Amino acid sequence: MATQPQRSAERAEKLALRLAERASGALIDEARLTPKPGLVDGRGSGAHHDLTLALMERSARALQPTFYALALNSWRRPADIALRQQVGQLGREGEARMMAATQGVNTHRGAIWALGLLVSAAAMLDDESTAQAVCQTAAALARLPDDRAPRTFSKGLRATQRYHVPGAREEAQQAFPHIAQLALPQLRRSRAAGASEAQARLDALMAIMTSLSDTCVLSRAGLAGLEAMRQGARQVLSAGGCGTPEGEQALARLDADMLRLNASPGGAADLLAATLFLDGICLPTD
Ligand SMILES: CC(C)(COP(=O)(O)OP(=O)(O)OC[C@H]1O[C@@H](n2cnc3c(N)ncnc32)[C@H](O[C@H]2O[C@H](COP(=O)(O)OP(=O)(O)OP(=O)(O)O)[C@@H](O)[C@H]2O)[C@@H]1O)[C@@H](O)C(=O)NCCC(=O)NCCS
Numbered sequence: 001m002a003t004q005p006q007r008s009a010e011r012a013e014k015l016a017l018r019l020a021e022r023a024s025g026a027l028i029d030e031a032r033l034t035p036k037p038g039l040v041d042g043r044g045s046g047a048h049h050d051l052t053l054a055l056m057e058r059s060a061r062a063l064q065p066t067f068y069a070l071a072l073n074s075w076r077r078p079a080d081i082a083l084r085q086q087v088g089q090l091g092r093e094g095e096a097r098m099m100a101a102t103q104g105v106n107t108h109r110g111a112i113w114a115l116g117l118l119v120s121a122a123a124m125l126d127d128e129s130t131a132q133a134v135c136q137t138a139a140a141l142a143r144l145p146d147d148r149a150p151r152t153f154s155k156g157l158r159a160t161q162r163y164h165v166p167g168a169r170e171e172a173q174q175a176f177p178h179i180a181q182l183a184l185p186q187l188r189r190s191r192a193a194g195a196s197e198a199q200a201r202l203d204a205l206m207a208i209m210t211s212l213s214d215t216c217v218l219s220r221a222g223l224a225g226l227e228a229m230r231q232g233a234r235q236v237l238s239a240g241g242c243g244t245p246e247g248e249q250a251l252a253r254l255d256a257d258m259l260r261l262n263a264s265p266g267g268a269a270d271l272l273a274a275t276l277f278l279d280g281i282c283l284p285t286d
């Protein structure tokens with residue numbers, strides 16, 4: 001008969017496997033979702049020259065062991081410095097894994113950050129929780145310092161300082177408002193209004209794009225690119241979403257604008273993947 005510690009280990013491993021499969025699956029679902037403005041999708045490489053759908057999928061699969069390790073090591077632990085450092089280390093190993101799988105192309109750095117924290121938070125809470133609870137727990141972890149992190153200067157950091165806007169760090173530290181307050185409610189509203197699953201997911205992406213300061217867009221296309229992204233996404237939603245003929249036309253215009261400006265909302269795409277992950281693992285609210 002299995003002893004108590006054996007049963008606990010089995011439970012932790014089972015949960016870690018489920019979370020890791022869901023996290024990698026959410027990355028693949030996001031990458032395949034079509035048509036996404038400026039992004040890699042089933043039609044092609046969007047505004048990118050070095051990314052393809054096959055590469056995004058390879059990267060997503062290569063990250064599954066990272067998500068598994070994050071969940072297993074976070075199981076039922078409190079948000080403290082020791083866990084923050086371990087999660088940081090596992091996240092950096094995940095980035096190295098991604099780079100090895102893609103021969104040095106940055107496919108999912110932002111996604112490793114957002115999904116990594118959310119996978120850890122779901123394992124910390126263990127029981128099925130609401131998306132709000134998982135986002136709050138992830139935020140508690142993100143707000144802790146990681147003294148072992150190398151002091152490097154990134155494109156994201158440069159954009160947040162130049163334009164005085166929040167970036168990926170702040171989104172996590174504020175408990176992912178673009179997921180909890182915009183994307184998840186929009187996903188559920190669009191489904192309830194009869195949109196197809198793909199249309200509802202595209203609407204959720206639009207909801208994120210209406211207000212995110214996506215440092216990927218800022219680095220490539222400046223404030224003009226960011227404003228075009230936000231305005232275009234608002235037009236899609238105010239036309240009734242991607243499921244209406246007017247919404248579909250507005251989405252095509254937004255795609256053309258993003259390509260013309262060389263803008264890619266990679267941060268919004270990461271947050272959509274994180275939304276799909278939470279939608280798949282969390283208790284429904286309201
Ligand atoms: C906190 C970190 C995310 C580092 O953040 P920072 O802002 O310093 O660094 P970046 O390297 O720029 O990464 C940020 C990425 O986050 C995504 N993102 C952008 N804006 C937001 C936002 N407002 N909210 C949430 N997420 C956002 C975005 O990722 C996507 O874009 C990537 C492609 O970017 P880039 O290489 O710039 O792309 P290109 O334009 O294609 O380059 P060129 O072709 O022009 O050369 C892609 O990866 C998408 O995922 C931003 O890029 C975090 O990484 C960190 O500190 N990690 C340390 C480890 C850790 O503690 N982990 C814990 C959890 S596991």
Ligand SMILES: Nc1ncnc2[nH]cnc12
Pocket residue numbers: 030031038039040041046048051056107108111264265266267269270
């Ligand atoms: N579909 C996508 N295209 C480009 N960059 C991304 N980053 C995350 N998902 C992406």
